[in-house]
Amino acid sequence: MLTLYGSLESGNVYKVRLLLAQLDIPHRRIDVDQVRGEPRSEPFLAINPIGKVPALKLDDGRLLSESGAILFYLAQGSAFWPDDGWEQAQVLRWMFFEQYNHEPYIAVNRYLLRFSKNPEAAAERVAANAVKGEQALETMERHLRDHEWFGAERYSLADIALYAYTHVAHEGGFDLAGFPSVMAWLSRARARPGHIGLMQETSAEAVWRLGE
Ligand SMILES: N[C@@H](CCC(=O)N[C@@H](CS)C(=O)NCC(=O)O)C(=O)O
Structure with missing residues (x-):
């Protein structure tokens, strides 16, 4: 196992x-x-x-x-991993985006605000990350205005990778209310089987x- x-x-x-x-x-x-x-x-x-x-x-x-x-x-x-080479590259594109433009800011602020013993000591870092995290959410919002999913034409690894920290972004101080397409995508992802x-x-x- x-x-x-x-x-x-x-x-x-x-x-x-x-x-x-x-x-x-x-x-x-x-x-x-x-x-x-x-x-x-x-x-x-x-x-x-x-x-x-x-x-x-x-x-x-x-x-x-x-x-x-x-x-x-x-x-x-x-x-969850498309057969087509172009679609595979698109899935990787968004997975790399998640690792470089999204997780280091949204996940890190969630960690600092929710789990660190002294969040006040990290206030400057949290503020800098907030700007970058907002940019990542804006990028996602723009993509989702005319796409149902990230990467492929259907739910894929790119959606799983991005869902993980986006759905708890509020715990890192991010307000998703200004990102309606992101919120609709989160609901679609939540409705997937399993x-x-x-x-x-x-x-x-x-x-x-x-x-x-
Ligand atoms: N790029 C890594 C990041 C993994 C990561 O940052 N994991 C955190 C928990 S969410 C961790 O183990 N941190 C321990 C540490 O940095 O000391 C991945 O995507 O797996």
């Missing part, structure tokens, strides 16, 4: 959990929590030297990390703690 390392609160881990749920792939989860500093702990660095979750261990012991790489690996042969919420464990999951 596949083993996923990461916590429920992590949007990057949620991307993988969402795809696993939508592909109906059973797995177990080992709770590795950023708030407890566990991704940078020696036991976890021995598993994933990059020191970040998510990480996925295959049945044969191979270890894959980076949410986009894991999504790509799991989605092979499924409807969708699970961020904090929703699936029945397929057994949860262990790191070190157990």
Whole structure:
């Protein structure tokens, strides 16, 4: 059985959990929590030297990390990764956008405001990230004015990658009320078969703690 390392609160881990749920792939989860500093702990660095979750261990012991790489690996042969080379490139385009223009600002502000012990100390960084995060949301809004999905003509890995932190952007201080096309897209994504919420464990999951 596949083993996923990461916590429920992590949007990057949620991307993988969402795809696993939508592909109906059973797995177990080992709770590795950023708030407890566990991704940078020696036991976890021995598993994933990059020191970040998510990480996925295959049945044969191979270890894959980076949410986009894991999504790509799991989605092979499924409807979430298109066959056409142009569409594949479009999906990657938005996944790279998520990693460079979106996650570093929206996810980081969510972390700083919701989970850090001293958010006041990060006020300047939060303010700078807010500007960049708004720009990412504006980009998404503009795209969605005449597209139903990101990347392909149907729901794909690009939508999963972008859904993860956009749907909790308010926790990072972003107001989605000014982005009606983004809100409509979030609703469409939520209506996809097999969708699970961020904090929703699936029945397929057994949860262990790191070190157990
Ligand atoms: N580019 C990575 C980012 C992963 C990431 O930032 N994970 C966070 C949790 S959401 C983490 O493990 N942080 C631990 C740390 O930086 O110490 C991905 O997409 O998987």
